Amino acid sequence: MRLHPHALRRTALGLAATGALLIGLATPSALAQAADPVLRDLAEAKGKYYGTAVTASKLTGTYADIAGSQFNSITPGNEMKWESVEPSRGTYNWSGADRIVDFAEAHDMEVRGHTLVWHSQLPGWLTNGSWTADQLRTLMTDHITAEAGRYKGRISHWDVVNEPFNEDGTFRQSLFHSKLGPSYIADALRAARAADPDAKLYLNDYNTDGLGAKSDGMYNLVKSLKAQGVPIDGVGFQGHLILGQVPSTMKANLQRFADLGVDVAVTELDIRMTLPATDAKLAQQKADYRAVTDACVAVSRCKGVTAWGFTDSDSWIPDVFEGQGAATPYDENYRPKPAYYGIAESLGWTGGGDPGPTGSCTVGYTVTSQWNTGFTANVTVKNTGSSPVGGWQVAWTYPSGQRVTSAWNATVTQSGAQVTAANAAYNGTIGAGGSVSFGFNGTWSGANTAPATFTCTTR
Numbered sequence: 508m509r510l511h512p513h514a515l516r517r518t519a520l521g522l523a524a525t526g527a528l529l530i531g532l533a534t535p536s537a538l539a540q541a542a543d544p545v546l547r548d549l550a551e552a553k554g555k556y557y558g559t560a561v562t563a564s565k566l567t568g569t570y571a572d573i574a575g576s577q578f579n580s581i582t583p584g585n586e587m588k589w590e591s592v593e594p595s596r597g598t599y600n601w602s603g604a605d606r607i608v609d610f611a612e613a614h615d616m617e618v619r620g621h622t623l624v625w626h627s628q629l630p631g632w633l634t635n636g637s638w639t640a641d642q643l644r645t646l647m648t649d650h651i652t653a654e655a656g657r658y659k660g661r662i663s664h665w666d667v668v669n670e671p672f673n674e675d676g677t678f679r680q681s682l683f684h685s686k687l688g689p690s691y692i693a694d695a696l697r698a699a700r701a702a703d704p705d706a707k708l709y710l711n712d713y714n715t716d717g718l719g720a721k722s723d724g725m726y727n728l729v730k731s732l733k734a735q736g737v738p739i740d741g742v743g744f745q746g747h748l749i750l751g752q753v754p755s756t757m758k759a760n761l762q763r764f765a766d767l768g769v770d771v772a773v774t775e776l777d778i779r780m781t782l783p784a785t786d787a788k789l790a791q792q793k794a795d796y797r798a799v800t801d802a803c804v805a806v807s808r809c810k811g812v813t814a815w816g817f818t819d820s821d822s823w824i825p826d827v828f829e830g831q832g833a834a835t836p837y838d839e840n841y842r843p844k845p846a847y848y849g850i851a852e853s854l855g856w857t858g859g860g861d862p863g864p865t866g867s868c869t870v871g872y873t874v875t876s877q878w879n880t881g882f883t884a885n886v887t888v889k890n891t892g893s894s895p896v897g898g899w900q901v902a903w904t905y906p907s908g909q910r911v912t913s914a915w916n917a918t919v920t921q922s923g924a925q926v927t928a929a930n931a932a933y934n935g936t937i938g939a940g941g942s943v944s945f946g947f948n949g950t951w952s953g954a955n956t957a958p959a960t961f962t963c964t965t966r
């Protein structure tokens with residue numbers, strides 16, 4: 508087994524600020540333990556991959572270090588979608604996609620191509636055009652030929668058709684289905700096979716993770732494609748899940764597809780929760796990540812699992828589900844969460860378990876000055892445990908619309924009313940009974956009511 512440097516053993520200096528709002532003078536500290544597992548090695552030992560979606564423009568510094576050292580498959584979050592690669596007709600922009608494929612090769616990772624035919628993130632020139640069925644079919648197959656052809660031999664799996672179903676298992680009335688009927692799926696698969704004969708060709712959808720009407724629709728489609736000799740190699744189950752709601756039938760569902768003679772994969776796993784994240788929610792999330800990974804491990808044709816972003820700072824959830832987030836295995840400051848250890852344990856890691864919270868802490872919050880629309884606050888974090896801690900995180904909900912604008916001695920992120928503050932590189936350690944402080948400026952209007960409760964966690 509190859510040795511992969513664990514990114515978090517390195518210094519986190521140079522870390523790029525990401526996320527909805529990331530402020531403060533601090534460089535986030537790296538708190539992973541020296542004995543932390545390497546997910547890609549554990550997965551490889553099980554004959555699987557463990558992957559992540561990424562954003563090409565973020566592939567530097569700590570983000571790149573973790574992506575390249577912990578994962579052995581990569582999926583572009585947006586960079587291979589039609590609107591990204593052909594924003595105007597005949598004008599291609601492969602820069603983001605190239606960057607990810609090059610990164611993958613430099614780090615010995617597989618690439619999941621995502622995605623050739625989808626109803627969403629299509630270029631305006633395509634959706635606004637009026638096309639005959641023949642023209643649209645040709646546009647679709649030409650697109651597949653251009654994109655799959657460009658990366659021929661460099662993509663292990665292609666999501667050829669993404670999200671073809673409605674919730675009730677009928678076909679979604681996408682641009683393609685409404686003009687071409689269901690035959691567009693077979694045509695797309697054939698075009699992809701011709702363009703890149705070595706890539707494994709997948710259909711991919713969400714809310715198909717367990718047994719149900721939508722996964723029945725996918726099942727019947729795959730069965731019929733196989734019967735017609737259409738090239739179909741696998742089915743992707745996106746796995747956009749809600750805390751505590753991993754379908755109990757997930758393994759049985761993956762297995763029934765495998766029994767049709769196709770590979771399966773969990774392609775976009777995230778498990779969202781209502782913020783703020785508490786120890787109890789993070790423990791549930793760990794169990795959930797573990798359960799999904801267990802389902803893949805238990806099905807021999809399950810090729811791997813891909814997290815839809817490995818860090819909470821690179822997740823679509825807070826943008827789309829107000830007040831929800833913390834859906835990935837690493838927090839915004841690149842600290843592995845319990846979920847990360849849940850994945851590792853499912854993959855056979857016996858390294859001693861999640862270090863988990865190692866102490867307890869309390870929070871004091873004081874508004875030290877306030878003027879017409881602004882204020883300054885000071886927050887004290889006290890280690891009330893009997894041993895020193897190596898890091899801390901504080902979260903609260905603002906009751907009256909306050910916004911944090913700049914912080915010092917902590918890294919502060921805000922999403923809606925939820926604020927999370929994590930230690931800076933230099934003040935994570937607090938001795939037993941000791942305390943540290945950080946401060947910030949914020950804005951308010953109407954009332955500047957202090958948060959009612961604080962969540963405080965230490966490591």
Ligand code: G3I
Nearest residue numbers: 560584585621622627628669670713745747775815822823
């Ligand atoms: O790039 C622009 C930026 O220039 C602009 O300032 C900003 C303002 O909103 O938007 C940016 O584009 C966003 C893009 O992500 C890149 O960040 C789009 O608004 C946003 O809609 C887009 O969201 C993506 C979403 O697909 C679109 O449906 C998410 O990042 C991406 O993670 C998500 O991925 C999908 C899978 O492809 C299919 N399955 C579901 C999954 C989650 O929605």
